[in-house]
Amino acid sequence: MGLLFHRLTSGDDGVVLRLRVRATGAEERLTARALTSRCGRVVQALAERGVRPGQRVGVWAQGTLDTLVALTATAVGGYVTVPLDPKLGPLELGHLAKDAQPVVALASDPEAVAGRLSGVPVLGVPAGEAALTTHRAVDDEPLLILYTSGTTGLPKGAVLSARNVAFNLDALAQAWGWTRADVVVHALPLFHVHGLVLGLYGSLRNGAGLDWLPRFSPEVVEDALSPIGGEGKVLFAVPTMYHRLADAAENSQELVAALQSARLLISGSAALPLRDHQRLHRLTGRRVLERYGLTETLINTAVLPGSESEAGRVGQPLEGVELRLVDDARQPLASFDDATIGEVAVRGPHVFLGYLNRPDATAAVKDEGGWYYTGDLATRRADGSVRIVGRRATDLIKCGGYKVGAGEVEAALLEHPQVREAAVVGRPDADLGEKIVAFVVTSGDTTPAALQDFVAKQLSPHKRPREVRVVDSLPRNAMGKVQKAKLP
Ligand code: MCA
Numbered sequence: 001m002g003l004l005f006h007r008l009t010s011g012d013d014g015v016v017l018r019l020r021v022r023a024t025g026a027e028e029r030l031t032a033r034a035l036t037s038r039c040g041r042v043v044q045a046l047a048e049r050g051v052r053p054g055q056r057v058g059v060w061a062q063g064t065l066d067t068l069v070a071l072t073a074t075a076v077g078g079y080v081t082v083p084l085d086p087k088l089g090p091l092e093l094g095h096l097a098k099d100a101q102p103v104v105a106l107a108s109d110p111e112a113v114a115g116r117l118s119g120v121p122v123l124g125v126p127a128g129e130a131a132l133t134t135h136r137a138v139d140d141e142p143l144l145i146l147y148t149s150g151t152t153g154l155p156k157g158a159v160l161s162a163r164n165v166a167f168n169l170d171a172l173a174q175a176w177g178w179t180r181a182d183v184v185v186h187a188l189p190l191f192h193v194h195g196l197v198l199g200l201y202g203s204l205r206n207g208a209g210l211d212w213l214p215r216f217s218p219e220v221v222e223d224a225l226s227p228i229g230g231e232g233k234v235l236f237a238v239p240t241m242y243h244r245l246a247d248a249a250e251n252s253q254e255l256v257a258a259l260q261s262a263r264l265l266i267s268g269s270a271a272l273p274l275r276d277h278q279r280l281h282r283l284t285g286r287r288v289l290e291r292y293g294l295t296e297t298l299i300n301t302a303v304l305p306g307s308e309s310e311a312g313r314v315g316q317p318l319e320g321v322e323l324r325l326v327d328d329a330r331q332p333l334a335s336f337d338d339a340t341i342g343e344v345a346v347r348g349p350h351v352f353l354g355y356l357n358r359p360d361a362t363a364a365v366k367d368e369g370g371w372y373y374t375g376d377l378a379t380r381r382a383d384g385s386v387r388i389v390g391r392r393a394t395d396l397i398k399c400g401g402y403k404v405g406a407g408e409v410e411a412a413l414l415e416h417p418q419v420r421e422a423a424v425v426g427r428p429d430a431d432l433g434e435k436i437v438a439f440v441v442t443s444g445d446t447t448p449a450a451l452q453d454f455v456a457k458q459l460s461p462h463k464r465p466r467e468v469r470v471v472d473s474l475p476r477n478a479m480g481k482v483q484k485a486k487l488p
């Protein structure tokens with residue numbers, strides 16, 4: 001498999017990274033040659049500070065071109081990258097500092113994050129250039145630690161190796177025909193698989209480059225997709241973004257034309273409702289292709305170009321991905337009838353190394369044979385194509401494509417002095433897929449808005465309940481356990 005990022009080995013003058021901010025009209029670019037030498041300088045600066053390959057380096061994922069440089073440099077330099085959401089709250093930050101213990105963190109605006117990750121010095125992304133003397137090979141060592149929420153407790157750090165990432169990106173390149181002719185456009189955050197691994201690292205391994213839009217709006221996507229005499233681009237987005245694009249396209253021929261110009265429209269991170277599939281097809285004549293994955297496994301299945309869309313249908317296993325459906329005892333089900341429901345289990349070189357410092361949690365999801373149990377419920381057709389129909393854990397909520405554990409939000413609410421009891425659930429929402437709804441029993445005169453703000457400050461704001469309902473009591477069973485199914 002050779003080196004991790006083919007795009008950096010050429011050192012040509014093609015634009016490899018472009019960043020657009022609609023509000024300011026700003027557009028910044030870097031060529032492959034410039035990116036390579038910017039990375040050389042970052043690696044040099046880390047070495048000057050005594051940071052050695054294999055050590056963990058945090059990168060604050062701020063909305064700048066320098067963030068893309070830092071995330072590329074830590075990868076090619078052989079460090080273990082820990083991407084950090086600049087909006088992490090104190091509950092998450094305290095845990096992350098102790099759990100991942102990065103030796104240093106890079107930030108394009110160090111002042112904005114100084115002191116947030118206790119004990120971790122912050123280094124600005126150096127501006128100069130230097131020869132890049134290291135180039136990460138596809139090895140089995142950790143490349144990334146990505147924090148992901150579970151049903152209870154604090155987020156876990158999923159450790160992914162360079163081989164996990166390279167193998168998966170190669171399989172996606174094959175499925176989508178992703179080549180050096182493709183520029184990816186996305187407006188996703190850079191601290192999750194979708195925006196970072198597929199968007200940035202995928203473009204550096206497979207494609208011509210990435211157009212990154214640090215803030216999503218239909219208008220900025222329209223600008224970025226519009227071809228200037230060149231090839232169509234590939235759009236990566238979560239269903240909430242496609243929903244908002246469909247809304248905006250109802251009244252904008254320019255946006256319709258921009259979407260029509262794309263070579264591929266790819267959706268993932270959550271289910272794209274059939275209604276939005278159909279609306280986008282009606283408006284543009286184009287099909288949105290779904291792919292299905294998890295932080296721990298990267299991408300497992302993808303709908304191939306030219307296929308029809310169907311609710312929940314996420315395509316066939318990628319090349320090299322073993323996939324089966326299992327029953328409650330984790331025994332394989334033989335059915336391919338598109339009716340029998342089982343849990344999706346996967347095996348292959350894309351499955352993560354494990355959770356950082358959590359062998360117990362790793363053993364709960366990955367067995368000795370290498371099978372990873374996703375918790376997602378699905379059916380399967382004779383051609384192997386998978387349809388996701390639900391999820392085992394009702395305490396996992398997918399809101400706007402972000403995974404949020406109900407337990408984490410409940411724990412944050414219970415930190416509030418006037419909250420006596422809290423139960424958090426996901427409720428269907430046309431825009432967000434699922435919205436986070438909290439039922440609380442309070443002992444004072446706090447308001448729903450105050451509790452939303454409170455959670456938005458303790459945790460990343462996207463984990464805040466979009467609705468808070470104050471109730472007299474929570475339904476409980478004889479053992480005192482909250483019965484969430486009985487909540488209104
Ligand atoms: C609102 N905000 C607040 C409050 N209310 N801040 C503090 N206190 C409050 N009470 C702020 C937010 O911080 C944010 O600030 C702004 O208001 C809007 O935030 P929000 O309402 O959360 O945004 P949204 O409009 O709902 O966002 C929709 C979105 C977003 C853009 C689609 O959900 C998104 O980017 N989703 C992508 C998730 C993703 O990448 N998932 C991939 C996981 P400001 O305006 O300053 O920003 S990887 C994965 O799932 C697997 C592997 C896979 O298959 O891909």
Ligand code: AMP
Nearest residue numbers: 268269270271290291292293294295403
């Ligand atoms: P995360 O841990 O944030 O990576 O989220 C992984 C979860 O997102 C999976 O277990 C699925 O429940 C969900 N998911 C990702 N892609 C899709 C998709 N195309 N359709 C339905 N669910 C999806």
